[in-house]
Amino acid sequence: xxxxxxxxxxxxxxxxxxxxxxxxxxxxxxxxxxxxxxxxxxxxxxxxxxxxxxxxxxxxxxxxxxxxxxxxxxxxxxxxxxxxxxxxxxxxxxxxxxxxxxxxxxxxxxxxxxxxxxxxxxxxxxxxxxxxxxxxxxxxxxxxxxxxxxxxxxxxxxxxxxxxxxxxxxxxxxxxxxxxxxxxxxxxxxxxxxxxxxxxxxxxxxxxxxxxxxxxxxxxxxxxxxxxxxxxxxxxxxxxxxxxxxxxxxxxxxxxxxxxxxxxxxxxxxx
Amino acid sequence: xxxxxxxxxxxxxxxxxxxxxxxxxxxxxxxxxxxxxxxxxxxxxxxxxxxxxxxxxxxxxxxxxxxxxxxxxxxxxxxxxxxxxxxxxxxxxxxxxxxxxxxxxxxxxxxxxxxxxxxxxxxxxxxxxxxxxxxxxxxxxxxxxxxxxxxxxxxxxxxxxxxxxxxxxxxxxxxxxxxxxxxxxxxxxxxxxxxxxxxxxxxxxxxxxxxxxxxxxxxxxxxxxxxxxxxxxxxxxxxxxxxxxxxxxxxxxxxxxxxxxxxxxxxxxxxxxxxxxxxxxxxxxxxxxxxxxxxxxxxxxxxxxxxxxxxxxxxxxxxxxxxxxxxxxxxxxxxxxxxxxxxxxxxxxxxxxxxxxxxxxxxxxxxxxxxxxxxxxxx
Amino acid sequence: xxxxxxxxxxxxxxxxxxxxxxxxxxxxxxxxxxxxxxxxxxxxxxxxxxxxxxxxxxxxxxxxxxxxxxxxxxxxxxxxxxxxxxxxxxxxxxxxxxxxxxxxxxxxxxxxxxxxxxxxxxxxxxxxxxxxxxxxxxxxxxxxxxxxxxxxxxxxxxxxxxxxxxxxxxxxxxxxxxxxxxxxxxxxxxxxxxxxxxxxxxxxxxxxxxxxxxxxxxxxxxxxxxxxxxxxxxxxxxxxxxxxxxxxxxxxxxxxxxxxxxxxxxxxxxxxxxxxxxxxxxxxxxxxxxxxxxxxxxxxxxxxxxx
Numbered sequence: 001x002x003x004x005x006x007x008x009x010x011x012x013x014x015x016x017x018x019x020x021x022x023x024x025x026x027x028x029x030x031x032x033x034x035x036x037x038x039x040x041x042x043x044x045x046x047x048x049x050x051x052x053x054x055x056x057x058x059x060x061x062x063x064x065x066x067x068x069x070x071x072x073x074x075x076x077x078x079x080x081x082x083x084x085x086x087x088x089x090x091x092x093x094x095x096x097x098x099x100x101x102x103x104x105x106x107x108x109x110x111x112x113x114x115x116x117x118x119x120x121x122x123x124x125x126x127x128x129x130x131x132x133x134x135x136x137x138x139x140x141x142x143x144x145x146x147x148x149x150x151x152x153x154x155x156x157x158x159x160x161x162x163x164x165x166x167x168x169x170x171x172x173x174x175x176x177x178x179x180x181x182x183x184x185x186x187x188x189x190x191x192x193x194x195x196x197x198x199x200x201x202x203x204x205x206x207x208x209x210x211x212x213x214x215x216x217x218x219x220x221x222x223x224x225x226x227x228x229x230x231x232x233x234x235x236x237x238x239x240x241x242x243x244x245x246x247x248x249x250x251x252x253x254x255x256x257x258x259x260x261x262x263x264x265x266x267x268x269x270x271x
Numbered sequence: 272x273x274x275x276x277x278x279x280x281x282x283x284x285x286x287x288x289x290x291x292x293x294x295x296x297x298x299x300x301x302x303x304x305x306x307x308x309x310x311x312x313x314x315x316x317x318x319x320x321x322x323x324x325x326x327x328x329x330x331x332x333x334x335x336x337x338x339x340x341x342x343x344x345x346x347x348x349x350x351x352x353x354x355x356x357x358x359x360x361x362x363x364x365x366x367x368x369x370x371x372x373x374x375x376x377x378x379x380x381x382x383x384x385x386x387x388x389x390x391x392x393x394x395x396x397x398x399x400x401x402x403x404x405x406x407x408x409x410x411x412x413x414x415x416x417x418x419x420x421x422x423x424x425x426x427x428x429x430x431x432x433x434x435x436x437x438x439x440x441x442x443x444x445x446x447x448x449x450x451x452x453x454x455x456x457x458x459x460x461x462x463x464x465x466x467x468x469x470x471x472x473x474x475x476x477x478x479x480x481x482x483x484x485x486x487x488x489x490x491x492x493x494x495x496x497x498x499x500x501x502x503x504x505x506x507x508x509x510x511x512x513x514x515x516x517x518x519x520x521x522x523x524x525x526x527x528x529x530x531x532x533x534x535x536x537x538x539x540x541x542x543x544x545x546x547x548x549x550x551x552x553x554x555x556x557x558x559x560x561x562x563x564x565x566x567x568x569x570x571x572x573x574x575x576x577x578x579x580x581x582x583x584x585x586x587x588x589x590x591x592x593x594x595x596x597x598x599x600x601x602x603x604x605x606x607x608x609x610x611x612x613x614x615x616x617x618x619x620x621x622x623x624x625x626x627x628x629x630x631x632x633x634x635x636x637x638x639x640x641x642x643x644x645x646x647x648x649x650x
Numbered sequence: 651x652x653x654x655x656x657x658x659x660x661x662x663x664x665x666x667x668x669x670x671x672x673x674x675x676x677x678x679x680x681x682x683x684x685x686x687x688x689x690x691x692x693x694x695x696x697x698x699x700x701x702x703x704x705x706x707x708x709x710x711x712x713x714x715x716x717x718x719x720x721x722x723x724x725x726x727x728x729x730x731x732x733x734x735x736x737x738x739x740x741x742x743x744x745x746x747x748x749x750x751x752x753x754x755x756x757x758x759x760x761x762x763x764x765x766x767x768x769x770x771x772x773x774x775x776x777x778x779x780x781x782x783x784x785x786x787x788x789x790x791x792x793x794x795x796x797x798x799x800x801x802x803x804x805x806x807x808x809x810x811x812x813x814x815x816x817x818x819x820x821x822x823x824x825x826x827x828x829x830x831x832x833x834x835x836x837x838x839x840x841x842x843x844x845x846x847x848x849x850x851x852x853x854x855x856x857x858x859x860x861x862x863x864x865x866x867x868x869x870x871x872x873x874x875x876x877x878x879x880x881x882x883x884x885x886x887x888x889x890x891x892x893x894x895x896x897x898x899x900x901x902x903x904x905x906x907x908x909x910x911x912x913x914x915x916x917x918x919x920x921x922x923x924x925x926x927x928x929x930x931x932x933x934x935x936x937x938x939x940x941x942x943x944x945x946x947x948x949x950x951x952x953x954x955x956x957x
Contacts, residue, residue, distance in 0.1 A: 010763070011760070013756055014761075017753065017757055018775060021830070023794065024791045027793050027794055028786065083674075083679060084675060087674075088676070094672075099676060099680060102683050105687060105688070106687055109691070110887075110888060110908075113691070113911075113931050114687070116911065116924065116928060117690035117693070117694045117928075120690065120915070120925075121686075121689065121693055121694075142686070144682070145682065145683060148683065163390060166392060168377075168386070169386060169391075169392070170392075170403075171356070171357065171378050172355055172357070172377055172383055173383070173407055174408045175378055175407040179407055183407070184392065187395075188392070190394070202781075206781075206783050208783065208784060223785050226783075230789055238789065242783075242790075245782065245786060246782050249782050250778070253778045253781065257770075257771070257774060
C-alpha cells in the first residue's frame, strides 16, 4: 500500500541522512589512525599522529590556552550571569524590556560582527591607552560577553520554577540576607549553576570566530591552531586533534542522555 | 457529628499514649513565654485601589488560639503576613509581647509561620529542614540535634525525619512544616490556611492535633482560614474580617449565635435573615410574620438559625408559630434539612432525627421559634 | 503628618531599597554588555562612515565611500566584485535554506512516526554533529571533497568537474557545508511542530475525500508553518553571515559577505568597507528578529523570556 512505501522511503531517507551527517566526522576519525600521511588512502593503522600531538609544543600550548580561557571566562560569567539572572527574577514585575534586549544581544549578533567589533574596539583601546593587548585577556572578556546571557537565562528560569514562599520561609526562620543567599538560594539553584558553567565552558571551547579576532600572537586556542594548520596545508595531526575533540563531544552526548534518563526516572518516582 | 466523635476518640487515644511523655516534656521545656499581640490602626494598600487593610485594631491574648476568619480577599492573609514581618504595614502600630515590632524584619522577630504551601526546602532533608531555623540562629550542632529529636517526638514524626522531602505526602509535609516552626520556640505561631490543601478526613485529624499541640504548649497561635467550621472547632476567639475591616471578634459561640451583622451571620452558617418592617417594643413585624423577641432589639434584620427551629405537623396557632408548606427535604441521616414556604418567603429548618416520623415535601407544618433564639442585627 | 503621607513615605523607603537591590544585581551584567558589546558595535557602525586610512585604520572625515565601495564604485570605476560577493551571499543563503527545508521536513516527520522510545535518541543523533567544532566539521568535508577522493572521482566521471579539480573549493562545496551545518537547526523546530500536529484535521480532510497530497497541503502543512518559518529564520540569518564555511570550502572563489568583511580587517586593510558589510549583516539580523517576533505573535506567544 502507498503508506508502506512512503514509510520505507522515509526510513531509507533517514539512514542516508545519518550517513551524510556522520561521514565527514567518521573520515576524520578514520584517517587519524592512518599509518601514512596521505589524505587520500588508508595505508594501515597507527597511533603515530597522536604521539606527535603530545610532542608538539604549539598544540599543547593551544590546549592549555583553551582550558584557561574556558575556565576563567566561565567562572566570571557564572558570577555576573547569576547576579543578573537573580535580579531579573526578583524584579520581574517591573518593565525591564530593555534589559531583556540587552541580554539577548550577544546571542543574536552574528559571530563575525561580534568578533570584529571586539577586535576593532580592543585595537583602538590599546592605541589610546596602551592597555589590553590582544591576548588571553581580551579573549576572556569577549567570551564572558557571550556567556553571560546563557548563564542569566538558565539561572532565571530556575528561580522562576521555585515556590516563592520558600524565600519567605527562609526569612521567617531567622536567616539574615547573607545567610539566605548562602544557605538557601545558592544550594537551591546548584543544578542550574552546574549546567550553566558546563554550557559556558562548552561554548568557550567550541568558539572559533570570536577567539580568532580577539587573540594575540601567543594566545592561540585549539580551534585557532587547527584553523592555522588547515590553511597552511593538511597535516595529519589535525585529524588526531579533531578526533579527540569529537570524542569529547560524544562523551558529553552520552552523559546528557544518561542524565535525562535519570531525570525521567526520578520524576516518575515522585509522581 | 461523626467528625466530632472521631476527633474526641483521637484526642483520648493520643492523650493516653502521651501522658508519660507529656510530663517529661513540660518539665524539660520550661514555660516559654507565649506573647500577647496588640495591633492598632493597621493599614495596608496595594497600588492605588486595592486596600487590603483599612485600619485594623486587634488584641490577641497570650496563649490563646486566635483565628482570623473571612472570605478570600478580606485581608486576613495580609494581616498575618504583617504579623510575620513578610509584609510592611503602611501605617499603624504592632507590638508583640510588649515589644514594638512594626519596623523589625522577619528574621529578627520571634515569630514563626506555617505556610499554606508548607514551603519545605527541597534541597534539604527533613532533618535539615527542621534544624534550619536553629542553624540560622547559631545554635550549635549538638543542641540542634537534641531539639530536632525532641520536636520529632512531640509531633510524633517517627521515621519521617530520615526521609527526603519529595517522598512525603501532603499531610506529612504539613506536620513537618509545623514541627519546623515549633522547634524554634517562637513567642507566637502563625498558621496560614495550613490545612486547606488536605482532604476532609486528614483535615479533621490534623485540626485535633493542632489544637492538642497548642494546648500542651500554651503558645499563642494565630490561625487563618476561610472555613467557618474549622474556625469554630479550634479557636478560643475568632475575628471575622471582610474587605479589610474587622466585623466581629469573640468566642465561637458568640460569633455564631450572636452575630453583629448580616455578613457575619451569613458567613458563620446557614441564615434565615428577615427584614423587620415595624418594631413595637419586643414585638417584630417581619416579612415572614410576627415574632416575639426576648428583650430589646436593635438593627433592621432578624436571624433565626435553622437548628433552633421546631416543626409541628399541620397548621397550629400560637406566638412565634409560623405556618407553611415544605417545598424541599434533604435527608442527611442524623438530621434533615427542610425548605419551607411561609408567606411566600423561604425558611430553612434543620431537625434532628429522633427516630420519629419526619415531614415530607408538600406537608403542612408550623415552624416554632423560641423568643430567646431570635437575634437582631444590622445590615 | 497625615496617615497618607506616612504611608507614602514608608512605601518610598521600600522602593529605594528595591531600586538599590535591582542596581546591585543587574548593573554588573548590564554594564559589561554595554561596555564590551554595545559600545564596540556602535563604534564599528561609526567606522563604516569614516574614511579608509593607513593600515586600513579609520580616520576622519566622514564619508559614504565605504558603502559605495560595497556597491562596487571604487577608484578604478565600477568593479562589481563586492556586489558579486553580496549577491552570492544572498543566493547561497537562499539555496542552502531551501535545501535544508527539503531535507529536514521529511526527516522531522519521520522521527514523529517512530516509537516514542526512540525519538529522543534519534533527535540526539541528528543534533550531535552540530556539537562538534565548526572548523573540524568543515575540515571533514574538505577531506571528503578534495581532489582524488571517491566523491571527487565520481563527480569527475560524471562530468561535473574537470580532472584533478576536486569538489572544493567551489560554490557547491560551500552550499553543501552550509546545509550540513544548519540541518539540525531546522529539524528541531519542525519536529516540535509535527509533535503538536492535530491529526484530527488530517483525518477530517481524508474523510472529506481529499487525496493524500491535498490532505497534506491543506491539513498538515499549515499547521507546521510556524515551526517552518521559525526554522527558516534560525537558518537563513546566520547563514547569511557565515565565515568559516565559505573561507575553507570556498577558497577565494566563493566568497560570502562574512569573508569580505573579515578580509578588510586583516589583509585587505579597509576597516570602513568591512564595517559597511557588517552593518548589512546587522540589518539582516534585525530583519530576522522582527520576523521571529511576528511569527511568535502568530503562535500566540507573549513577552516571556524563554530559553
